[in-house]
Amino acid sequence: MRTDSGDRDGSASTSDGGQGQGHDLRHHGDAEVRDDGSALVDLAVNVRAGTPPDWLRGRIAASLGGLAAYPDGRAARAAVAARHGLPVERVLLTAGAAEAFVLLARALKVRHPVVVHPQFTEPEAALRDAGHTVDRVLLRPEEGFRLDPSAVPEDADLVVIGNPTNPTSVLHPAGLIAELACPGRTLVVDEAFMDAVPEEREALAGRTDVPGLVVLRSLTKTWGLAGLRIGYVLAAPETIGELERAQPLWPVSTPALAAAEACMTPEALAEQARAAQRVATDRAHLVAGLREFASDGVRVAEPAEGPFVLVSLPGAVAVRERLRRLGFAVRRGDTFPGLDGTWLRLAVRDRSTVNRFLQALDQAVSLTGP
Template identity: 50%
Template sequence: MDIRAGSRESLRHHGDVEAGPGLLDFAVNVQGDGPPEWLRRRLADALGNLGTYPTVAADLAARTAVAERHGRTPDEVLLLAGGAEGFSLLPRLGVRKAALFHPSFTEPEWALREAGVPVTQVLLEDPYRLEDGAVPDSADLVVVGNPTNPTSVLHPVEDILRLRRPGRILVVDEAFADAVPGEVESLAGLSLPDVLVLRSLTKTWALAGLRCGYVLGPPGLLERLQVGRAHWPLGSLQVEAIAACSTADAVAAAQDNAALLGSWREDMIRRLRDIGVAVHQPASAPFLLLRLPDGELMRKHLRERGIAVRRCDTFPGLDGNSLRVAVRPPERTEVLIDAMKEIL
């Protein structure tokens, strides 16, 4: 199967394909081996409600929790079955031409192309700054990740807002924003008539199997996103999880985790550089972009040693010499470093 960057298959190649049973997982950006105990208990307590359909009241309660978390109103919140569902809804906005920055998460491009929306790839070169990319004036939809997957680049808010134009919708993918201390450079708290912000809860809270997220934006745009959407698009456990992860205690816990991730990331960068691996910096996300003389050989070598990392030649703008690794605790990082040293 052809999964080189630019092929249709490459747009749907994600880190979960690299991981597998028995492998030490540096390929998937989900943090931890499962949701924390308090969240497990809350979801377990909600199992008794599975005999009834998700209610309008529960949806409103979750949207209200999200709105309070970001200083918004409930009608500025649309719950999603994972942040990625938001990308599948974008064609319903009726846009004529989209522009997407790369290297970046490829699911938005796949969804738009599948719907027949013409897409322009705005390729950025190292150091991957937005100011270095030219967006066509004809693009009435622009998608940017912040922080960006897989480069770990955090774009300044002012650089993102400079992409706004009359008649254009700006979509900001903030799937990893809650892993940034203070959530700096986030647009989640800004109510703007032409900006949609997508959030995922699956990474920080290890809920990838439950699919939880939401989109923030003006009510008019959110209404357009829902045209033709299935009834009961989220199950009651998803709604419950979104509400739970939006409480003040959960937000505080996420920020504590972001600080811990930051210390792990700096330790990981130091260890990688000490053995001669080029790491893209500055890095702000729970993953790192690596550059090696022969990345494909390294990836295969690590897999033989029971370690999964993310290949990056499926991202437009990158090749087989780039790899992405998730930030992990020091004891797991030590295993990765020892295995890499064998071939370096």
């Protein structure tokens, strides 16, 4: 693990349009399937396939009759609070987790923000867009991308980390992340993929004993709601108040509020738990198949705990293009700080899709020509 700080080592200026020391912080998986995406099997975007389910579509559709009224988020906020055993004063509904990162960057008075990478790039992009100079703690692949809390500078007053982390699929122990908390520091934990982890092991959502803790959740991944934009923040009431004052009026639409409320029911949580178990089974099948390519230089970042897997391999750029020609879109890794062009991220899909992908990968790594 190492720390990058200043323009020399990795914390770029705030005026380069999302380019951070050679990393395109605004590149996301949807770019891999845009335009000709209909012809590709999507392993680039981490949204669960086959979603949203019909019952959730029905709840969203039923809310359309209320579009003439301004959104009222009280019921959805109460449902989220009840799901995590918190008072409503500790909950803020947002237009996706991405809005929460922008609110944090703009609303909180921060002197020394630190982002633990590799991870989702939007937190750093939002901080830099708000005028902050951002330091990076880079987790090393040879150490399994594992967190060492002592590597975070003591004077950091905002620390951002994902759990499980996109794109490494590492699930950090909750106790280890809690060690990052200290007086005067805001600790932001992005748990956008935690609902894809069986029993949500290592979750910090719902905890009130960790000082300065801010947990972000998204309903995008498990429920297939990327186009609806719905997420939420869990934090101390005073932090929620600061973020809420930075929000525009009525930031979450009526259909998104209906989805949030629906996804908090016992029936929905039971379905979520079943989906997490399927992801774990399908991921194990994918990882086992990838291990068969070890002689070709394919290396899997393990243990993977999220609904995606990070792999490194020689000629990854060419392999990615060959996979596109064979009908599969995968996520390039070089836009994540701490990774380079030898890395690819693969979304977990069902066994049949994985088998077809592994056949395509076999062809892609064996080809020597364009």
